[in-house]
Amino acid sequence: MLTKEQIAKRIAQEVEHRQYINLGIGIPTLVANYIPTHLDVVLQSENGLLGIGPFPKESEVDPDLINAGKQTITMLPGSAIFDSAQSFAMIRGGHVHLTILGAMEVSEQGDIANWKVPGKMVKGMGGAMDLVASAKHIIVAMQHCSKDGHSKLLPTCTLPLTGIRCVKKIVTDLAVLEIAPVGGFILKELAPGITVEEIKFKTAGKLIINGEIPEMTFD
């Protein structure tokens, strides 16, 4: 079973040279720590920054410089600042190549739910609906099952949706899966020590298994 850091590390292998990338709150934010240094990429923060730098030293903390998770950050040489309308223009306009975000549920059609549990929790969708409606490539980072053991990979989502038919790839603590164009979770890789049987047991939606499933590798 992968730790959150290992999920982030595996997702970082999906990053390509010269991509503009938006990272969601939680595990996706950790991906930044594992992007290979030989790749030139730019991280976008939807509150208005291209070129997110590392967290500041205590002496560099600037309340006027935060990321979308409201964490204090720094800029890099070549960074650019803009307003919220401009930020979502570049998102909806397809200029941001890759979106990595968390989810409560994903369906076998690639639908995603991550912003509301009716009657219990309402945080709001923030920028997630704009991001999933527009990015060319969307990767979900999440636990395979909820805390009470229910599969989060479902035939259809039970929670209010964030977007439909948008997720392309899912990296969980147990496996890497892709959404088939006709629907279904294609099992691509297993976490070390995890069996195909366990994935079958813990995936409520349609699971597609083609041949031998390799184990994930980490550098």
Add this chain to the structure above:
Amino acid sequence: MINKTVENAAEAVKDIQDGATLMMGGFGLSGIPENCITALLQKGVCNLTIVSNNAGVDEFGIGLFLQKRMVKKMISSYVGENDEFERQLLSGELEVELLPQGTLAERIRAGGAGIPAFFTPAGVGTEVAVGKEVREFNGKLYLMELALEADFSLVKAWKGDTAGNLIFKGTARNFNPMMATAGKITIAEVEELVPAGSLDPNQIHTPGIYVQRIFQGNNYEKRIEQRTVTR
């Protein structure tokens, strides 16, 4: 040049009445109009409709309005980090319209730019789409969203001049520039107010035409929600 200067926050907000619709700049607690918030708390208005990306935290920003039950309705995109907000929302005391963040930004931009409506892919197939026109363009579905305007827009900038020209700093810019365009009356509070002619016209983010009142604020706390540092 037209001089837009007013004495202070109390003077700037004195004609904001119960039931007004206010746009308030900021993302989280960054770039919020702290002085106007304090002045409105002292003045005491109620039944406000507030357009703001977030709702502050329990003890700061718009969270203080919620504590005093000054708000009838919030139009926002993300309201986590505020227990009182979540409580009023789940109990039905507070009316809330949650929108995708880009839709919120574009509705405000459209309001200031004379565009009554537009189509966006955000929210297609979700509960955000309920009651909205859906139309297909080039094989993809889009929702029609309407422009937003406000009686007053309260914005915070880094520097401003007496003509109402504004320059923002860092990610404190966020929703402030588009909100400045969408208020019937836009009130700008700035950290440093300078005479017209002192700012480089090439560096102006918000031209003074959008700003009706400007004042130099004081005692900015700029509270940080998630102080994150490397050692």
